[in-house]
Amino acid sequence: MMTDDAPNGAEDLTPEDAIRFEKGRKLFARNCDFIAASTSIPALPPMDGPEVAFAGRSNVGKSSLINALTGRKTLARTSQTPGRTKQLIFFDLAGRIRLVDLPGYGYAKASKTDIKAWTSLTLAFLKGRQTLMRVMLLIDSRRGILDVDREIMKIFDDSAVSWALVLTKLDKLKVKEQQAVIKAAEKEAATHVAAWPGVFATSSEKGLGIAELRAHITDLAIPE
Ligand SMILES: Nc1nc2c(ncn2[C@@H]2O[C@H](COP(=O)(O)OP(=O)(O)OP(=O)(O)O)[C@@H](O)[C@H]2O)c(=O)[nH]1
Ligand SMILES: [Mg+2]
Numbered sequence: 039m040m041t042d043d044a045p046n047g048a049e050d051l052t053p054e055d056a057i058r059f060e061k062g063r064k065l066f067a068r069n070c071d072f073i074a075a076s077t078s079i080p081a082l083p084p085m086d087g088p089e090v091a092f093a094g095r096s097n098v099g100k101s102s103l104i105n106a107l108t109g110r111k112t113l114a115r116t117s118q119t120p121g122r123t124k125q126l127i128f129f130d131l132a133g134r135i136r137l138v139d140l141p142g143y144g145y146a147k148a149s150k151t152d153i154k155a156w157t158s159l160t161l162a163f164l165k166g167r168q169t170l171m172r173v174m175l176l177i178d179s180r181r182g183i184l185d186v187d188r189e190i191m192k193i194f195d196d197s198a199v200s201w202a203l204v205l206t207k208l209d210k211l212k213v214k215e216q217q218a219v220i221k222a223a224e225k226e227a228a229t230h231v232a233a234w235p236g237v238f239a240t241s242s243e244k245g246l247g248i249a250e251l252r253a254h255i256t257d258l259a260i261p262e
Pocket of ligand 1 (some may be wrong): 098210
């Protein structure tokens with residue numbers, strides 16, 4: 039799997055993937071605009087076109103990943119403090135797909151309460167959103183998949199949400215450690231029917247895996 043954004047990685051691509059990556063690059067170079075920040079179901083923007091949401095534990099790097107994908111440092115608000123994103127934040131990418139930054143789950147000790155709070159609004163969104171094409175489930179590569187993540191996977195599976203695993207902060211690991219965590223995540227993804235069989239290995243800081251993820255999301259967008 040291609041995990042490098044560097045131009046010299048291009049020779050590893052099949053001709054089909056080279057086209058997909060180029061389409062992804064072009065789409066994500068277009069305008070990305072804030073649409074809405076919702077704290078309740080009635081406040082959600084009307085369903086209008088395909089959406090991809092970013093889920094994961096607090097501080098896993100959801101907002102940073104949206105910024106890396108769109109090439110904007112400050113589009114989605116990031117923070118050292120877990121629990122930064124409290125609303126469902128919708129961004130429109132060139133009128134072709136929407137990116138949804140979800141609140142994080144499972145920080146601090148009160149993870150059960152936290153999941154409950156997370157689920158009330160987010161669960162309603164996940165279950166009732168026909169325009170939601172895929173949820174990218176982010177996992178901090180230093181921690182790997184935790185039980186709290188598995189609870190979320192179960193929610194996705196039970197709600198028939200199509201989801202894919204994204205490992206974040208790969209830059210914090212040595213190459214050997216990266217390979218081990220990728221392998222473990224691939225193994226786990228393979229046990230879920232609703233999960234994309236691959237794993238996206240990323241670093242928002244270093245641009246790792248970003249081109250590949252752009253291509254994946256572009257495949258779900260309204261064609262040009
Ligand atoms: N080294 C490194 N740090 C990262 C990366 N991505 C995010 N971070 C850092 O992780 C912290 C949390 O990032 P956010 O993007 O705010 O995380 P989030 O998942 O949106 O957090 P909540 O909104 O609180 O749920 C910030 O200090 C980021 O700078 C990465 O790829 N590499
Ligand atoms: Mg955030």
